[in-house]
Amino acid sequence: MNIIGELFGYIAGICTAICFLPQTLQTIRTKNVDGLSLLSYIIYCTGLISWILYGLYIHSLQMLIFNGIGLVFGGIILYMIIRRQK
């Protein structure tokens, strides 16, 4: 179970990092943010920032990297929602 357990951790971390890459590319391409929830992306980015701060607290480089990459995509989407809603 050890290796499989660790594997799930890595799959989970990679998914956390890249899950909103396709959404970012789609939103940049289509500029369609109508269906996206501003509040959800505010909470999502707040969560990622909190995970990064928690990662610093527990000295987890992996947590910093995975959530840092995720924050780049979440931040881009959040920026586009705010810009289009003005």
Added chain:
Amino acid sequence: MNIIGELFGYIAGICTAICFLPQTLQTIRTKNVDGLSLLSYIIYCTGLISWILYGLYIHSLQMLIFNGIGLVFGGIILYMIIRRQK
């Protein structure tokens, strides 16, 4: 730093759990899934399932709860995207 560090962990966990609640409500209300990326929600839900399995592996009840709640909302959004795209 101990209490503040733990606090970041709880804020992060709560954000993970509820971040896509507003998105879920908005998508149910508007039925507008045009701007939502199917692939992103597939990866997002895969990540949450992996975190749940990892939570079982490290015996973390909090990880199970936070990601389990998140998966409910992510799963509803994913279901609506798939249904509308048929």
